[in-house]
Amino acid sequence: MLFPCSRHQPRASQVVVTGAGIVTALGMGWRPNAEGFRQGRTAFRPVTLFDVSRQRAKLAAEVDLPDEIAGTRLGSRAQRRLDRAAKLLLIAAVEAWQQAGWTADKPLPIVLGTTSGGMRMGEDFYRQAAREPACARRQASRVLQYQPQRQGLDLAKALNIRGPQTIIANACASGANAIGHAWHLIRHGQAERVLTGGYDALNQLVFSGFDSLQALSPTECRPFDARRDGLALGEGAAVLALESLDSARRRSAEILGEICGYSSATDVHHLTQPHPDGNAALATMRGACEAAGVQPEQIGYINAHGTGTPLNDSAEAAAIARWANGAAANMPISSTKAGVGHLLGAAGAVEAVVCLMALREQWLPPMRSVESPDAACAFPLVREPTEARFDYALSNSFGFGGVNASLVLRRWA
Amino acid sequence: MSELFVHGIGAVSPAGWGVSALRASLKSAAALPAKKLPRPGGKTLQVRVVPPPSLKLPFFANPRLRRTSGISQFAVAAALEALGEARSPRLGIVLCVMTGGVAYSRRFYDETLRDPTTASPVVFPETVFNAPASHLAALLGAGGINYTLVGDPGTFLQGLALAAEWLQNDLADACLVVGADEADWTTASAFRLFSRQAVLAEGAGAICLCREPPAQSAIAMRAITDSQLFFDAASRREAARRVRAELPASDRAELLCDSATGVAKFDAAERDAWKDWPGTRLSPKRFLGEGLMAGAAWQCVVAVDAVRLGLYPAAVVPVTGCNHQAIGARFEGRITPSLRDAGAGRGQGRGEIS
Numbered sequence: 001m002l003f004p005c006s007r008h009q010p011r012a013s014q015v016v017v018t019g020a021g022i023v024t025a026l027g028m029g030w031r032p033n034a035e036g037f038r039q040g041r042t043a044f045r046p047v048t049l050f051d052v053s054r055q056r057a058k059l060a061a062e063v064d065l066p067d068e069i070a071g072t073r074l075g076s077r078a079q080r081r082l083d084r085a086a087k088l089l090l091i092a093a094v095e096a097w098q099q100a101g102w103t104a105d106k107p108l109p110i111v112l113g114t115t116s117g118g119m120r121m122g123e124d125f126y127r128q129a130a131r132e133p134a135c136a137r138r139q140a141s142r143v144l145q146y147q148p149q150r151q152g153l154d155l156a157k158a159l160n161i162r163g164p165q166t167i168i169a170n171a172c173a174s175g176a177n178a179i180g181h182a183w184h185l186i187r188h189g190q191a192e193r194v195l196t197g198g199y200d201a202l203n204q205l206v207f208s209g210f211d212s213l214q215a216l217s218p219t220e221c222r223p224f225d226a227r228r229d230g231l232a233l234g235e236g237a238a239v240l241a242l243e244s245l246d247s248a249r250r251r252s253a254e255i256l257g258e259i260c261g262y263s264s265a266t267d268v269h270h271l272t273q274p275h276p277d278g279n280a281a282l283a284t285m286r287g288a289c290e291a292a293g294v295q296p297e298q299i300g301y302i303n304a305h306g307t308g309t310p311l312n313d314s315a316e317a318a319a320i321a322r323w324a325n326g327a328a329a330n331m332p333i334s335s336t337k338a339g340v341g342h343l344l345g346a347a348g349a350v351e352a353v354v355c356l357m358a359l360r361e362q363w364l365p366p367m368r369s370v371e372s373p374d375a376a377c378a379f380p381l382v383r384e385p386t387e388a389r390f391d392y393a394l395s396n397s398f399g400f401g402g403v404n405a406s407l408v409l410r411r412w413a
Numbered sequence: 414m415s416e417l418f419v420h421g422i423g424a425v426s427p428a429g430w431g432v433s434a435l436r437a438s439l440k441s442a443a444a445l446p447a448k449k450l451p452r453p454g455g456k457t458l459q460v461r462v463v464p465p466p467s468l469k470l471p472f473f474a475n476p477r478l479r480r481t482s483g484i485s486q487f488a489v490a491a492a493l494e495a496l497g498e499a500r501s502p503r504l505g506i507v508l509c510v511m512t513g514g515v516a517y518s519r520r521f522y523d524e525t526l527r528d529p530t531t532a533s534p535v536v537f538p539e540t541v542f543n544a545p546a547s548h549l550a551a552l553l554g555a556g557g558i559n560y561t562l563v564g565d566p567g568t569f570l571q572g573l574a575l576a577a578e579w580l581q582n583d584l585a586d587a588c589l590v591v592g593a594d595e596a597d598w599t600t601a602s603a604f605r606l607f608s609r610q611a612v613l614a615e616g617a618g619a620i621c622l623c624r625e626p627p628a629q630s631a632i633a634m635r636a637i638t639d640s641q642l643f644f645d646a647a648s649r650r651e652a653a654r655r656v657r658a659e660l661p662a663s664d665r666a667e668l669l670c671d672s673a674t675g676v677a678k679f680d681a682a683e684r685d686a687w688k689d690w691p692g693t694r695l696s697p698k699r700f701l702g703e704g705l706m707a708g709a710a711w712q713c714v715v716a717v718d719a720v721r722l723g724l725y726p727a728a729v730v731p732v733t734g735c736n737h738q739a740i741g742a743r744f745e746g747r748i749t750p751s752l753r754d755a756g757a758g759r760g761q762g763r764g765e766i767s
Contacts, residue, residue, distance in 0.1 A: 003637040115542070133453045147736065149565055165737075170561055181560075184584075208532050209538075
């Protein structure tokens with residue numbers, strides 16, 4: 001029963017990560033991504049997936065997908081049918097699943113975040129429906145593949161997972177909300193383990209949408225730089241295997257880190273613009289730290305939402321300054337969107353995995369493109385590869401519609 | 414916490430704006446007329462659309478809603494009806510959609526294909542799945558937790574379970590759960606690939622859940638089953654059976670408000686699972702059309718309304734979705750004598766399937 005909830009698990013005092021999978025334009029898997037983020041590499045290149053000749057922006061962080069994804073129960077034919085977004089999700093999920101060492105012996109909830117699902121299939125459907133309305137060839141398959149629930153079902157099939165699936169489409173906070181919801185499920189004893197994360201593939205509609213808003217940078221993505229002129233888009237996925245500490249200990253699993261706080265709130269100021277003071281961001285940072293039982297001065301690194309748009313970064317900078325108060329002066333901050341772009345529904349999940357990497361390996365991911373930090377930044381920006389000793393990281397994700405979410409992660413030592 | 418209470422319900426459907434229009438339409442037990450929607454190639458598609466409101470609704474004047482597409486207007490109208498006069502500073506919002514803001518998505522993508530330099534920046538933000546939830550939050554000044562869930566129609570019941578979780582875990586004091594979708598030629602032609610008989614519809618339904626029973630009457634949400642995923646026709650049939658097995662046994666006085674559409678191949682799994690139902694059976698989508706997420710919301714709203722009016726002591730709502738999950742809910746009444754007196758009698762068989 002989903003309600004009344006059968007709390008067959010005890011409430012968990014701690015929720016730990018025992019598997020993490022990641023795919024971005026920096027590469028597939030933990031190691032190439034850790035190396036790339038640690039060095040502050042950028043992965044932008046001219047868009048090849050669709051025509052951008054008449055767009056203001058021409059670059060994005062595209063992923064080179066393999067011909068076949070190993071480690072799944074899906075055959076070559078089934079894999080060929082998958083939408084690009086489903087492939088990204090599967091690659092990350094297989095890595096997390098194998099690292100966690102889970103088996104499909106009992107029902108496992110899946111919580112995913114996405115903004116577009118298989119939108120590229122939807123675009124194919126529309127073009128054919130508009131230009132060749134009498135031709136139904138491949139259209140039924142496109143209708144099915146484009147819907148976000150299909151990527152969830154593909155994942156369940158690929159790993160033989162039974163259990164409820166929740167797909168959260170909270171714009172650019174979707175990935176963080178998905179992890180936060182999974183965290184709630186385990187914390188409140190509704191599940192012992194949850195597979196969670198976010199994914200999104202580049203598509204023409206969304207690229208054109210951000211370009212129409214003049215939100216895409218025609219030059220370079222420079223979060224928190226005084227001369228920033230917009231964001232850059234990317235694609236990717238990250239999946240986390242979350243479980244209660246008891247469960248992880250029972251099976252002697254390797255623990256990669258802990259999710260110890262989460263909060264979500266809504267900024268009702270405007271559909272696409274944050275309140276200039278970052279009120280909702282302030283509420284989520286406070287809420288997540290309260291849930292984690294930590295004070296701002298204990299946070300050793302913030303992975304900011306930091307899109308590189310003038311309005312987002314100034315509102316986030318204001319919120320961080322208000323929240324951290326004097327502690328901001330010693331709080332290193334960066335946005336990994338400078339390297340792999342804004343991954344939309346995947347952003348919150350990818351950035352949570354980057355925080356895990358940074359906590360585990362004790363480094364801070366730099367933004368090499370930043371030259372002149374905005375005067376509004378009351379905090380140090382990480383601009384060069386940096387070693388650091390820290391125990392807590394905070395990750396912010398804010399989205400269209402005013403959805404704000406913050407996660408607090410802890411180093412597992 | 415073994416039960417939560419329905420504070421209010423709201424609906425926008427091809428029958429009109431409000432639960433009373435929906436109720437009246439189902440009482441007449443006649444399928445609503447379909448409208449012809451043009452599509453490329455000179456052909457038309459049959460859809461049941463929401464008629465214009467008879468009075469200009471006050472919220473239309475709100476700046477946030479001026480340029481919105483149908484789905485946001487339906488979602489907001491249904492939500493406001495469910496909320497009534499009540500306001501909670503800690504209001505949670507769960508919006509459930511299947512196709513979302515498809516009309517503006519189609520329009521924006523069409524503009525992009527013609528010439529991206531003229532694609533409208535006003536339209537694009539409305540294409541995002543959570544735009545209706547954002548407008549609703551802005552209208553209500555609700556700064557709390559707010560999720561948009563995507564999936565097939567069963568997701569509306571998942572949304573009710575999510576709201577229950579938030580209430581149980583004190584993340585909110587009241588929760589609005591809204592299911593909405595809008596009709597467009599793209600979705601109608603997509604649907605036609607799977608059945609030429611199915612008629613797509615649009616609208617929204619909303620349920621406001623709270624921890625304490627309202628003063629006048631109390632409709633308790635007693636159960637939401639597990640979500641039973643399916644991958645093909647065989648597993649869909651099995652999923653529908655599991656939902657039936659998980660819900661408590663019912664007696665013949667209760668109402669079954671199912672998701673049958675009148676299209677045999679769509680209905681087979683659920684019909685099989687509930688073939689021995691002893692009581693009254695009502696299938697709103699047979700008269701209103703396939704409203705996708707709104708359709709599942711209408712089922713719940715109709716079920717709650719029937720129990721609220723004292724027509725049935727309890728109602729069961731199975732939703733066997735299109736391509737994702739089967740799931741079920743059960744609502745029970747705690748009716749005051751005054752409302753019972755006002756009820757129109759028991760088991761009048763509105764829209765029953767023989």
